[in-house]
Amino acid sequence: MRIVVFCNGAFALPSLDELIKRKKLAGIVTGGNPHDGLDRVHMAAGQHGIPVCHVQKKEMKTQLEDCLRQFSPDIVLVFTFPYKIPQQVLSVPAFGFYNFHGSLLPNYAGSHPLFWQIKNQEPYSGVTVHKMDEEMDSGPIALVEKIPLHPLDTYGILSSRLAFSARLALIRLLQKFEDHHHGIPLQMQEGEKGPHAPRPELKDVIIDWTNQCAASIRALVNATNPWNKGAVTTIRGIPVRVLQVSELLLETDAAHELPPPGTIINGEDFQGLNVLTKDTKVLRIDIIYLEEGFFHGKKLLEFGIQPGEAFS
Secondary structure, eight states: OOEEEEEOSGGGHHHHHHHHHTTOEEEEEEESSOOHHHHHHHHHHHHHTOOEEEEOGGGHHHHHHHHHHHHOOSEEEEEOOSSOOOHHHHTSSTTOEEEEESSOTTTTBSSOHHHHHHHTTOSEEEEEEEEOOSSTTOSOEEEEEEEEOOTTOOHHHHHHHHHHHHHHHHHHHHHHHHHOTTOOOOBOOOSOOOOBOOOOOGGGGBOOTTTOOHHHHHHHHHHTTTTTSSEEEEETTEEEEEEEEEEEOOOOOTTSOOOOTTBEEOOSSOOSEEEEOTTSOEEEEEEEEETTEEEETTHHHHTTOOBTBBOO
16 A cells, blocks of 8 residues: 655654654655644655655645655645645545544544643543544544643654654554555544634733633643643733743632732742732742743743742
């Protein structure tokens, strides 16, 4: 079976390695603007002599048809791709296109499932392998690899965990094709679609100190690390992106009037930048990003920020 992979970054790398070892990879199709993950894919292909087609959105349909004529695949496997693939292209391989999607479909269909799963504090994530049709992430399901989503998983960590889950899903998929020569059994996506996963907007990545509890803030911070360089907040009008926080066991005296959520407070052991939350818990801001670079959170104190000031 001749297999072609469509991909756009590091999520595909463990699966590409598996296909290369099995000598089943006929070619790779990539798309979009250059970035580190895409460079790693091209490097891996070059090391093993795997041909690569890179397509641009403007001439995508013609370029994709040319790539598939060149590679003559029996099946195409997709591990994230920046463009919607036209229906005429989906019908070219004899066994079609199969997408490896980073959620438990039908929940979190869309382009950014990892962000929304972490932000919403889902207990599980996974990789769903489904046959592609003209609608995004709606085709019948071949198999699912389910994993627990840990509270401390960042976007980057979950992405790596799912990349290795995708490799396991690939091995299972290949076995299914060996067992069913005329097409593998598929299950239609049933029931109402769950939460969607569109590209986050600015409002989705801003910390709302007034309305978000400590757990929600930590989840948002994890969901934006590293792809957005953190969750967004401001102090003295200066934008600050928060990449890591820790919940502390400091006592807050609810018997006395507390300052507003988002206020920097000084605990007995003031080792970092400690901030009061809506639910009267304390988060230590461990890592931040400013225009000047990446810093320990308490670096803001060296910039003149004082306990008693508040993030907005």
